[in-house]
Amino acid sequence: MSRESLPPVAGPARRTVIAAVGAAGLAVALTACGSDDGSSDSSNTQAGANASGGESGAGGNASSGSGGTALAKTSDIPEGGGKVFSEHQVVVSQPKAGEFEAFTTICTHRQCPMTDLQDDILVCACHGSRFSVTDGSVKHGPALEPLGAKKITVDGDSITLA
Numbered sequence: 001m002s003r004e005s006l007p008p009v010a011g012p013a014r015r016t017v018i019a020a021v022g023a024a025g026l027a028v029a030l031t032a033c034g035s036d037d038g039s040s041d042s043s044n045t046q047a048g049a050n051a052s053g054g055e056s057g058a059g060g061n062a063s064s065g066s067g068g069t070a071l072a073k074t075s076d077i078p079e080g081g082g083k084v085f086s087e088h089q090v091v092v093s094q095p096k097a098g099e100f101e102a103f104t105t106i107c108t109h110r111q112c113p114m115t116d117l118q119d120d121i122l123v124c125a126c127h128g129s130r131f132s133v134t135d136g137s138v139k140h141g142p143a144l145e146p147l148g149a150k151k152i153t154v155d156g157d158s159i160t161l162a
Helices: 014-032 040-052
Strands: 069-073 082-085 090-096 099-104 116-118 121-123 130-132 138-140 152-155 158-161
Touching: 069 082, 069 090, 082 116, 099 152
Parallel strands: none
Antiparallel strands: 069 158, 082 090, 090 099, 116 121, 121 130, 130 138, 152 158
């Protein structure tokens, strides 16, 4: 049989190609959320190490005008709530009048950045973990570890990330 006598071979349909590209994009997006290979264990350990570097409050009431990044005025942080500073991956809260705390906004479950603050609860959009912004504790899993403390200083009415 000669090559001329063979019927033409059709390529994949346009819909098939578009569906395959879309599925590949979805797979990449889902992979970014993490895997079950346990690779986050070292990251969780690091988050715990960061938390142990500064106890609750992490020096939040100490006065220090040196270095650091200015975040907010004390009046910007609601009592019993907090404010997310996503560009610095930190949330600052005021559990009681004049007492300020700061925690990382990186979820301890799969290290997703969090920006959704609902009253005094920081919500992870990736897997639904919920954390208290007043003490960093887990309020709802799948996360098991609390948020790592961040060191801040309060000088007058200024809050600075150390």
